[in-house]
Amino acid sequence: MTVDQRQLDIAGLNLDDDDPLEVILDEPAKPPAVVEKLIEEAKAALTAQEKSEKRSLSLVVVGHVDAGKSTMMGRLLYELGQIDEKKRVANERGSAKMGKSSFSWAWELDGTQEERERGITMDIALQTLNTPHRIITILDAPGHRDFIPNMISGASQADSALLVVDAAVGEFEAGFDRGGQTREHLLLVRSLGVSQVIVAVNKLDQVEWAKSRYNEIVQLLKPFLVQSGFHPSRTKFVPVVAMEGVNLTRREPADCPLFKWYEGPTLVDLLDALDPPTRDINAPLRFPISNIFKGTTSGITVSGRVCGGIVVAGERLRIVPGDESATVKLIDNDGESLPWAGAGSNINLILTSVDPVSLNIGSVLCRPGSIIPLTFSFIARIIVFDIQIPITAGTSIELFHHSLDVPASISRLISVLDRSNGNVIKSKPRVLTKNMSAEVEISLRGSLYSGPASRALPIPIEPFSVNKEMGRILVRRGGETIGAGAYHPLRAHQLRLIIGRLGVVMELLT
Ligand SMILES: Nc1nc2c(ncn2[C@@H]2O[C@H](COP(=O)(O)OP(=O)(O)OP(=O)(O)O)[C@@H](O)[C@H]2O)c(=O)[nH]1
Numbered sequence: 388m389t390v391d392q393r394q395l396d397i398a399g400l401n402l403d404d405d406d407p408l409e410v411i412l413d414e415p416a417k418p419p420a421v422v423e424k425l426i427e428e429a430k431a432a433l434t435a436q437e438k439s440e441k442r443s444l445s446l447v448v449v450g451h452v453d454a455g456k457s458t459m460m461g462r463l464l465y466e467l468g469q470i471d472e473k474k475r476v477a478n479e480r481g482s483a484k485m486g487k488s489s490f491s492w493a494w495e496l497d498g499t500q501e502e503r504e505r506g507i508t509m510d511i512a513l514q515t516l517n518t519p520h521r522i523i524t525i526l527d528a529p530g531h532r533d534f535i536p537n538m539i540s541g542a543s544q545a546d547s548a549l550l551v552v553d554a555a556v557g558e559f560e561a562g563f564d565r566g567g568q569t570r571e572h573l574l575l576v577r578s579l580g581v582s583q584v585i586v587a588v589n590k591l592d593q594v595e596w597a598k599s600r601y602n603e604i605v606q607l608l609k610p611f612l613v614q615s616g617f618h619p620s621r622t623k624f625v626p627v628v629a630m631e632g633v634n635l636t637r638r639e640p641a642d643c644p645l646f647k648w649y650e651g652p653t654l655v656d657l658l659d660a661l662d663p664p665t666r667d668i669n670a671p672l673r674f675p676i677s678n679i680f681k682g683t684t685s686g687i688t689v690s691g692r693v694c695g696g697i698v699v700a701g702e703r704l705r706i707v708p709g710d711e712s713a714t715v716k717l718i719d720n721d722g723e724s725l726p727w728a729g730a731g732s733n734i735n736l737i738l739t740s741v742d743p744v745s746l747n748i749g750s751v752l753c754r755p756g757s758i759i760p761l762t763f764s765f766i767a768r769i770i771v772f773d774i775q776i777p778i779t780a781g782t783s784i785e786l787f788h789h790s791l792d793v794p795a796s797i798s799r800l801i802s803v804l805d806r807s808n809g810n811v812i813k814s815k816p817r818v819l820t821k822n823m824s825a826e827v828e829i830s831l832r833g834s835l836y837s838g839p840a841s842r843a844l845p846i847p848i849e850p851f852s853v854n855k856e857m858g859r860i861l862v863r864r865g866g867e868t869i870g871a872g873a874y875h876p877l878r879a880h881q882l883r884l885i886i887g888r889l890g891v892v893m894e895l896l897t
Pocket of ligand 1: 450451452453454457493506528529589590592593627628629630
């Protein structure tokens, strides 16, 4: 499939109008034999790391708007000694000058002028947090419902989640009621494969540190977490006050009313005990691009997560879709340059010898010999969420796959499945209603990119059985998430049926 890259939207590059869009030429790529050797070295080192004391993982911070996510992360970085006093004072002064002093901790994460003026997170902010046994890449997601696509992009890059809820009376309820982001975020992160969650019950100072309020919130959330697919053993709760740094890293101040009734772990104790995921370093390299920007060095910087295999500095990669390639000049992990990075790493790649128009958010970087398949239409197994209006064949949707968000439709309802064993209960249903599990065909619709000759481009997606992270999808309609699932090509018996039917047709024709 040849794709005219000139038709792609280059808005994602964040280039100014006067920036020349020239091909960036730089040093030559490493020869394949050298790359192979480095991959072998990387595999040995990564296998050794799996056994080491300090393991890395990524954590998406989610929750209803204003629950205190950015404040908690800012304060946590400070308590762990990762923000110095000078920076803290600068954030305090800057936020006070803008009349937003209550957001001074959040400033560390909410870095843009607009985020700081509005006092909300709009895009994913990345930070690294060091606990005694873990190196945690933090993805601070926006809570506001307008920015759910950015939150999905963050959650699709995470291994675990920290849900922040506001304990204040009325505030917890607003997030947990139908339409609240506490609910939606939990469902979304679970659908995207995150199976362990820490719930931080924040702002207990607003409810006079009441144990009864904490317990009430825990009791309301527990059944919902189970319903959403989280195993109780992988769900932890912790009471905190982010603003004051209470119970984040220490049980301090000792005279705080919280410690009269709470004797459990701190937030950092729980973070430090998170299970690191298993990483498929032997899979073909997959690097879906979640953001593109001009770095400080020459070249274009793309950020994302390695969703399979190993990427090596100096190698030349294909950009899918399209026929273009790019050389990985540098692999950057929070300011540190790496010789390689394995599956599960959230990194920046500085690319050279590349035409910037060939790069798009959602494109996947692959090794030339093993590129990811492209498709305009595929079969998915989905779980339908708590929807009011049923899904019928032809329903227009927005399809989310990693950071890609494209117009599509549910073109065919194939079958309703038994949720417990996946067996077909009904073929060719007329509608899908809430809580059903179903097999459907999803087809891309219209143009994914703007431009004079815009048309649909195929999406890079892999069956869930081949690469879980590259197979997951989310389905939204009118700003509401209506389902989640994964790409499952036709089952063996369906294929046999089709082949059988084709055989009959062939016999009739001959
Ligand atoms: N009283 C009290 N206020 C808090 C606490 N934590 C955060 N806040 C306040 O809650 C407000 C929202 O905090 P943020 O950290 O911006 O919330 P957020 O969840 O990151 O917001 P979005 O990302 O925009 O959804 C700010 O005014 C904070 O000062 C707390 O423990 N106690």
